[in-house]
Amino acid sequence: MKKETNQVLLKLVLSTLLGCFTSLGCLAQTIENIVVKSPDEGLKVAIFIKKDAAGVSKLYYSVASRAEQVILPSELGIGIWNNDLQIKSALSSHVNNTWKPLYAERNNIKDEYNQTIITLNKVGISDELQVIFRAYNEGFALRYKFPKINQAERYFPVTSDNTQFTFPEGATAWFEPAVESPYMCLPLKNWPGQSEGPLTLKLKSTLYVALGEAAQINFPIIKYSVKAENPNTIFCNLQSAVPDSKNGSLISPWRYVLIAEKPGKLLENNFLVQNLNAPSQIKDTKWIKPGKMIREVSLSYQGCKKLIDYAYEHHVQYILLDAGWYGAEFRSKELSDATKPKPELNLPDILAYAKEKHIGIWLYVNRVALDAQLDDILPLYEKWGVAGIKFGFVRAGTFQAISWLHDAVQKCAQHHLMVDIHDEYRPSGYTRTYPNQLTQEGVRGNEQMPDANNNTILPFTRFIAGPADYTLCYYDKRIKTSRAHQLALAAVYYSPLQTLYWYDKPYEIKAGLELEFWDKIPTVWDDTHVVQGEIGQYITVARRSGNAWFIGSLTNNDARELQYALTFLEAGKKYIATIYSEDDKATAIKQAVKVDRFIVTSLSMIKMNLTAGGGCAVMIEPADQHNSKGIVNLP
Template identity: 30%
Template sequence: MVKKLFFIATLLYIGATASAENYQVKSPDGKIVAELSTDKALSLSFKYNGSKLLQESSIGVVLSDGMDLGKNPKVASRKISNHRETIQAPFYRQPSIETSYQELNLKLKNGFGIILRAYDEGVAYRFYTQRKGKTIILNETAAYQFGKDKKAWLPYTTTPEKPFAMAFQNIYHETRLDTAKQDLAFLPATIDCGKAKVTILESDLQNYPGMWLKANGSKQDQEKGILRAAFAPYPKEMAYYPWRHMSYVKSANDYIAISSGKRSYPWRIFAITEHDTQMPTNNLVYALAAPNKIGDTSWIKPGKVAWDWWNDWNLKGVDFKAGINFETYKYYIDFAHNHGLEYIVLDEGWYNSKEGSILKPIEDIQLPKLIEYGKSKGVDIVLWAVFNVMDENLETICKTYADMGIKGFKVDFMDRDDQTAIEMVERLAACTAKHHLILDLHGIYKPHGLNRTYPNILNYESVFGMEECRWTEAKNDMPLYDVTFPYIRMMAGQVDFTPGAMRNGTRDNWKAIYTKPISMGTRCHQAACYIVQDSPFTMLADTPTNYEADEPYTRYIASLPVVFDKTIVPQGEIGKYIVTARKKGNDWYVGGQSNWDERTLTLKFDFLTDGDYEAIVLKDGINANHDAEDYKIEKSDIHQNSEMKIHLASGGGFVIKVIKK
């Protein structure tokens, strides 16, 4: 799946310099220079176009035997090489990735080492060990120093009393590092360094806990703009919540990880972007992940989904009682079939969650009969489950439901990222792939490239998504978040945002209603989610009868692809607006969203090839600032040199299908 061309591997390379204690690598375009220093302590720094973005920052790993890799490191050997890769990327934002980098492999005398890479898109490093036997890691240390008065976007934990036990769903807090809260923040996080933005991510997170960041309260850390790494400790004792049979960490050890034998540890990534429009298409997390382990991916089918939970099973005008029963899901299947949707999801309630009896579907849904009905309509079924409930009887569950005709699982409520949680997710990915089942990972930590390793993982949540509209407060500004997270969170991978609301609110009249939820922003803002967001398994979150009441709109969004041949972001600014353009075959799909500020954009179509195109425009109606559900569909002819002015209402959006004639 990966073609590698290694074209110069020597002990020294022109352009990569070293002194007795300092070792440099440069990006292929020469703009980025990263440096490791081994003078008394191990530290990392890097520059972009001559401007230092990361000041000398101490890094290391502390072992249970007292060794600290960051202190007095002794170099055994170094090797610098250049690499170019073509990476196949099924169901990603493009079908393949071309990337190149310069690599430093610094082997230490203590049996460990560090690899440093410079790409055109950023810098990455990872530790590795060549030791045999068991290694207990007390901590991995990092004090990333960005300098005084730097602005950052940090997503804090929502449970400060138990910071590592949370759903990884929060808005971004825009703050200065010297005045940032001391709460833990999960990744990714972005720092504005002036000349460029730096986004901290990680990849290839195998048998190891996820990284968090914290602004320290010391005066020195505040003045230097330091973010320190933190990790969930290794669990000692697990327990269960009475509802959903969901497991949680009751007590923990004083170390973060256990590993055996020779291995590499996760990549620490600094994505560097001079322009905001480069952020949503940065590919470093995917490129640095472990290659495909499952081989053939032809059986994996992305698609759109008719979903029950967000709309609270609110069918109306039907002659049966809507709920978790056969007739309701038959209606969802009919709707999916009539609108070309590939799937329905049976969310919580199809088995007794409190008992965790996942192998005993409730009788009301008549699951085997429902599966057969779906097959007759060309609609497949995906089942919701709790992570640990799946894991505790994994092989039996996967085989039973794959044999029955189920096509995948939406797995929920991980709510932690310690080492054992990471290991559980990989077990689920491997076993479901074995049985040709897809995965939608909900209630989970941010992506770290596991969808490259197991391409049957089509989606991740770790996003402040549409479900929040059922209970959040207006201060949690979702239109603002919607034009922030594509620049930050989507660097890590695709999102399970679950868009498609048909009840839409303005800034003045939106309110949270659990049983009949309303989105913040316009209906066209919702439609644009299908283009702006990377999401190869995406929901039509509202009720089928609401969609059927507006067939022109529903047919429009149902016809949008979910995987594409090319993705670009022609214009946008983090926290203000975004315009994304994606190519599929000869056609293009352009989507844009705004925060609560209305704005008029001038769109150019210079990304088109020669020829004539028809533009089918879905845009905010003239009254959308008063009634967020107002929209208009219009058509026009365009070509490569065309320009189009389009007005976005407050919290507005648009979609344009650009169809080649």
């Protein structure tokens, strides 16, 4: 690990500077105009005090990327701290770290930024507000901090976040009215309500931008809106108040802005979200093991044993006992007790059988039982040898809901239990701090059976925030995409706990050869590349685990031809590419996948003809004299 820190204290104290300068104009230029640059100096964030039309002093910022204006002068502030502000001081520093995550989309993450902490005074108030700015090569972030609050009644409840984002004319955004709703591409005016985040935008120029939250732990989430009187300006809307301060201070989540010339770079650079979170607080992490999971839908003793056998044979690490294993999930404790499995399930025997096969068991627990029984079930499940808990129908958005969820994740860690959070919760990088939180839903996935347009938007929007449990399907007749498309989703979508065959009973259907792709694919990665893509049209993602690459390509509801070079392979070496594509000779194309194997190198080009809603999956492994016999070169 490398660490390079250079701190420079800029003491911009008004009384001192008055003695040093005879010109108030010089004083204003020095104190009230601060620039934070990215390490490569391609990004510049200007922070300054300016009077509005009513003559009120407010804090503003603007952002330029390579001399192109990305965010025009926009207001900052939180709660009552949005007017009559003065800059007291600024503390600047440079940080350059590289850290190794327990698991992620890459095995090393660079964390380099320039930071400036600006301390503000407000006329008539003795307390101070700090606004912390970080400029990265990939974007920037800011957060608010009250280091010490003398009179809390002045501040609480905090009901507003006054952070604004004013974009140049002509920007469009992928508006999402609810967590599991379809997206709409809209200009920055006349929105039908508030949008979920992350919020991805395309500027009139060639730039793409994503707005989101990081380290959103004990704070209500924000949603984004525009106002009729302020077109092109995006406002932040807290989903509840912050009621009080437990320790006499207050710190907000980070408001981050990713900036990229290509939409795929937004996804590649989403490690910024993890960088804005604290390192792991779990000392011993050996028990935290990502993997694949299938749910048991019959909730019967024989069904569980069959699924455990299937999981063992197909390299799936976990099975999930879903809603109903302890009774009706929305009933009270008296009628549905999460400490008492249904007797006919014979859960102790199932747990013992799974342990023999090295398969872990996850248990679904509804919010009703979580609220009433969390402190009872955690030590009990740890004693049983349960691998993890899937939280069901959680509340998300308010201060109380978010605080409860993150406290629950911490408690699960104390009892060596991993966590998968459903339904509307979205990540903000907390996985770095508590990596037992493997994944979460918060996505329009296969529970809604979306079309391919939805699936080609998600990588550039929802997945910027972090992993999503999309609940992949394969056999279900309601799927609106090809089977090759579903196969490829496992490579395109990142989830350390990847749920497969959501509405399927795979042990009842004869598996085709193509399902070896799901058998072999890992869920965490050493490297990730977005090879190509346009939002809502198509995408190709290549991910590496060890010496093997897994690649997924998707198209939207339009048929198209795609191709890409294998330049990410090591030059001079031969590989075997197994290609899982749509069988154009079959009578039912959406239900047919053909499997071809070829010798490839870094100079090879993969070409494919995708049907509407189609896809293609590719697995690439090193070739040797044994596994390459009889395999021809890729044409």
